Amino acid sequence: MGYFTPIKTSRASEDVFLQLKAAILSGKFKPGSKLPSERELTAEFQVSRGVIREAIRMLELSGFLAIRQGHGGGAYVTDLTLSHVGNAFLDLFQTNTLSMTEVSQVRLFIEPEVARLAALNFNATHLKRLDEAEANEHVAFKSAPDQIARLTNVHKVLAHICGNLFFEAIVRSMLKITAEIVMTVVPDLDILHGPGEHHAVIEAVKSGDASRAATEMALHLKTFSIEIVELEKVYRRHMMQAG
Ligand SMILES: [Zn+2]
Incomplete structure (x- = not known):
């Protein structure tokens, strides 16, 4: 053979x-x-x-x-639940079994719900972590992975606050796939997703306004989802040439 x-x-x-x-x-x-x-x-x-x-x-x-x-x-x-699921989905994406269109469809469905639950679940113990995550978006980045980590951390924190570990694992998996595209083909993440873009979602979560949190998250993801689906084409071409 x-x-x-x-x-x-x-x-x-x-x-x-x-x-x-x-x-x-x-x-x-x-x-x-x-x-x-x-x-x-x-x-x-x-x-x-x-x-x-x-x-x-x-x-x-x-x-x-x-x-x-x-x-x-x-x-x-490592945190088994989260990293295992994430790695498995990333494998499926890298082998082109799973497309960004599919990932985005699920993301648009799940993340507004995560934001809604986060608003319902939010209490004083979450405040520091959420505020820190938002403030850290504006700190100077050391590297591309550092930039991605800072700009996506609010999504992870909200998934944690929502109180459902399975939701958290799925959100982290989707972010991992997005990071794979961004790391490979996006020279400047700021254009795609800059700092401060989560402010409206965060405010809604902090005030316990569940339906507004869901609406703001859906708004936040709408343009991004269209752009990341387009970027997947660039990513696939890049991988074909690289491989
Ligand atoms: Zn975001």
């Missing part, structure tokens, strides 16, 4: 991977917590460092771990 290269990875790394995965799934290592160091794992599993590294790499690829660099760096357990 000639498609694949022979597997050289030993069974050991797969065993380590499965044990660590089971520990994460059983809650022994909670989301946001740091995995024991490479040295500790090497000692406990009684395998080489290479085997541990391979297992950690596998966990990272399958979305269970995120590697952070620098001070306090290491392998951190």
Whole structure:
């Protein structure tokens, strides 16, 4: 057949991977917590460092771990519900199984509802996070990913406030797909979605006006959705040329 290269990875790394995965799934290592160091794992599993590294790499690829660099760096357990769903949908989008037209249709349906629920659910404990998310849109950006993160954070915060984890996972998945297009083909995100555009939604949520929150979110997404569907064509062409 000639498609694949022979597997050289030993069974050991797969065993380590499965044990660590089971520990994460059983809650022994909670989301946001740091995995024991490479040295500790090497000692406990009684395998080489290479085997541990391979297992950690596998966990990272399958979305269970995120590697952070620098001070306090290491392998951190990710929020499974959210990252798994997001990665699965991103795969479907990248393989052109799922189109931006479909994503936008769902987004226009779901996000006004998320804003409506956020307005109903809103209380004083949410205020700081929401205000911070809005203020951070106006802070100077360090990089394109930083800019995307800042300009989309209000959507994530509202999805969190809405109180339904499944809605939150879907919203984050849709933002991930949008970010993929923007990162690949949009040189200046400001033109597409600048800072301060969520103000009306935020005000409606804060005042507990559910129907206005839904209307404002629908308005906010309307033009953006048309533009991002157009940008998908550029994205697909770019990927064809790149691939
Ligand atoms: Zn927005």
